[in-house]
Amino acid sequence: MKNFPIKFLGWLMVLLVGGCVDPYRPPEITSPASYLVVNGFFNSDPGTTTTIQLSRTQNLTDPKAPTVETKAVVTIESAHKDVYTLQEGTVGSYTLTGVTPSANETYRLHVKTTKGADYYSDYVPVLTTPPIDSITYHPDNDGLQINVNTHDPKNNTRYYRWEYESTWEYFSDQNSAFELVNNKIVNRTQSVYQCWGSEKSSDIITTTTTRLSQDVVSQFPITHIPSTSIKLGSKYSILIRQFALTQDGYDYYDQLAKITQSIGSIFDPQPSQITGNIHSSANTGDIVLGFFRVGTVESKRIFISKAQLPPWYTNTGLGTCTIDTTKAGDVIKDQPGVINLYIPGLYLTTSLPCIDCRLRGGVLQRPSFWQ
Template sequence: MLACYYKYYLVGCLLLLLASCVEPYRPDVIQLPHNYLVVDGFINSNGRTTIRLSRTLNLDDAKTPPGEANAQVLIEEEGGPQFTLAQGTNGNYTSQPLRLNPTRRYRLRIRTADNQEYASDFVENKITPPIDSISWKTESDGLQIYVNTHDAEQKTHYYRWKYDETWEFTTPFYSLLEYKNNQMVDRREDISHCWRGSSSSAISISSTAKLRQDVVSEFPLVKLPDNSIKIKYKYSILVKQYAQTQEAYEYAETLKKNTENIGTLFDPLPTQLTGNIKCLSDPAEPVIGFVSVASEEVKRIFIKRGQLPPTWRSLEEYAYCELDTVLAKDAATTFRNGGTLPIAEIMMPAGFTASSVDCVDCRLRGTNVKPDFWE
């Protein structure tokens, strides 16, 4: 028996020794000092163009990509005029509304603050067909939204979509009072009813090149779970559609595979991304991005809670909120710092109902200004 215990003891010591010898593998590539330019956006031929410039980061860097400031960004027509993009925040550059010639080719030209010059290839201005409709279906596990379109002239074949979502939400408590200038006054602004939004991040593309007709029918754009807070009251989606060249589509397809379809044994290996932007100052320097030119087509729909199955129940994002009581003599010390907000006056005992600011003021998660497009 003693020999058996001794054997287990030796095995345990050996396992501890092996574990202590394991060191994390950190290949040199994740800490290389390269800081390549990233160009994100497209040239909108029938509206405002927004381009974001940033820099690549090391794989082990947890920060978000920094915006590239103080650059000069131009849209150039081949053999024609130039259009300047104004600098905004966080590396964003935006043009005035433009109406570019559909028969001409255009490119993006960039000069960074360190006088490095970059330019995309001149590409054709693709005319995007209108969106036929945005349809939706309720399924067993949620709300599926589709986009439908076609090109009767059979010239598009390559499509890409983006979308902006907007939805209503409320806080659990409606505040009637406000502690202002060391006194309690009636609240004049509704801070319990707000709107929130988000934009698409997934790459949504489709091709009809192998079909007899240039028709996209019920392309699945986004799916909302049946308990999504977005559909608790009213939900709206603005779909943006763009025609693409075959080269732009193939770039987006590769990018989609590299960013969305990795991580399992059967996923394809990441492949080299080759865009259409070059560094004119140093042709050997890689540049990340692909600049296309297309008109933008948009369509918006609204979906009301009453149109959805009554058995669907949205998650309660304010489940932790509680209603408290604050005595009148403690009002100043409780409400002065803004962490707790008054809700209503009570008489017995003399004081106020209250809750944390996060449970009362919806502006912490959205805006109480009704969007102009809201129905």
Template sequence: MQMRIRSLTSILCLCLLLFGCVEPYAPDVLQAPNQYLVVDGFINGTGVTTIKLSRTQNIADTKAPLLESGATLLLEEEQGEQYVMSEVDLGTYASDSLRLNLDKKYRIYIRTENGREYASEFVAIKRTPPIDGVGWDVVNEGLQIYVNTHDPQNDTRYYRWEYEATWAFTAAYEALYKYDPATGTVVLRGPEDEQTYRCWRTDYSTAIEIGTSTRLSEDVIFEEPILLLPSNSEKLRIKYSILVKQYALTREAYQYWESLKKNTESIGTLFDPLPSQLTGNVRNLSDAEEPVIGYVSASTMQDKRIFISREELPREWRPLQPYCQLDSVLPAPPDETFGDLARYFESGFYVPVNEIYGSSPFPIGYFGAALSCVDCRFRGTTRRPLFWQ
């Protein structure tokens, strides 16, 4: 027994020594004031080319990335035309809708506001094959959305996808009434009042979705996962739509996106791949040693949209519904402090929702809720998308 106690004591002391020796390590590079240029975007052979410029930041920096505004961007054809790109949003630059010569090579030229010049390598425009279909399956985790495609010429092999997801939703309550400050009473909402109960919202993909068919004899991508939605997602409560965009990549571009995916999504355990140096194709024209983050590829784009209605999904699924607390508001004489309608509703931040009835056929008060509970525009727009079915 004493031997066992001594053994346990020795193990405990060893553990304390091991943990006591662990000190946090913060390498100097994390605190370095480097702000390298980040170039995000691709050359669209049959549409609008959009490039976003920003700066790198330290891992410990909690501020939003610094956007690079005031730059001059050109879309240049090798030994040919130049197309000016305008700043359409802070740090975001776009060309007109163009139909480029698919047999030519193109690059992006950048001159920052401080006069530094950068350019991507001239690259050929890859022809992207059409999307065969976008589908979905019910899986244990929820709703799995996937894409199918193929290239009969066996010439693509490397693919990247993005998506735009749009869904319909409602506020927690539909306000049937409004407060009239002129009369100090609650009245029915009329046709002239904008409806604020039903809205739409759109989100954009943030994860890196890439795939390759290099290990197959044919250039086929089958049921490549694009997005997984949990069964209780509010996005599935009414109707959900996703537009999947597909781009063909060169082997070099695929390797860049693969490294970026590993560096940003797969770090966290001892068994994850180690971070690797990102080798892009954008260079400082006067200082080749300056690191620049980004790979500008060129391709055409293919897309396909699907809709998923609540009726198509398993009945046992329970998508989340918005919830807000209702309070009862009773009218009272102005000289009383409890139940004064004006006290609750005149600011506009609290809205009458419905009537409260007692034993008589006339309402004795109103249910009220915060404006955010009845106005879906806090999270979306009441403007119905043109593509909505």
């Protein structure tokens, strides 16, 4: 009891301190400011299409999709005054075809909005991206690690960025021969047993070889796939795209990665303003998000089949697909997935996600590149 006053005082201090803590909501979270976002680059590969996408930032609390910047005048200008105008197709997306930049020229992007605001990028050189030497993979204790290898024999690149697209084949738990159409059991005209899923990379992946004597990137990690992932259940493919960057471009993406991918503790980089190479011509406070570059893109694809991997368990996310036998009248009433005819008037059934692979996010159409 003699320690009771001290303990009581301690608990009282905890309550008082807790009661004095108010959540801090920075003004940027609810700020009405809407800044221009520029996504795209001038593709110097012959015969390719250059695409520049324009949109607007929004508040963190806004649940709607970002607003696109439509009906803008978008041009690419050379230092020698050549001007190429991009055409808007899909709203907010501007394209240019049939134009190949000159290797020894510099270019800038110019955007003029419907409100009359002008935005210019810095003039940037044309960069040639070295080819991807190889994509390698190796199983570890947790799954599959995928790496990339490249080099520049001229030691000119030094700064690299990658994007990737994953595609995987997967199957339903059961192959269905029937379906319900207008409350009637009919033969299925299209198989929903085999699907392909896909996703694009969302992280910013960069590296530099400036601290190395040779411009060589060896076994650089691109992505890691858990061993239980449905991506590895049958066949998996990854397409990696490689971009050469200037030092300014690398610094921009490196800063963006640190701010967007490393915030979570007091030891991580704190939020700060990101400065790209696109600016308002009239108002320095009118921030533009994005970095304009000109150059080639190198890509490489590999396929990995389940037979090439350890005997990992695949988590389909379906749980147990219980199979029942149901009379035709009950099938129409309960509308489960119909697998097959067991005996006349009696059908094998299970839940629809166990039959229709599309219900797990995939599509039925086989990709044109699939092997």
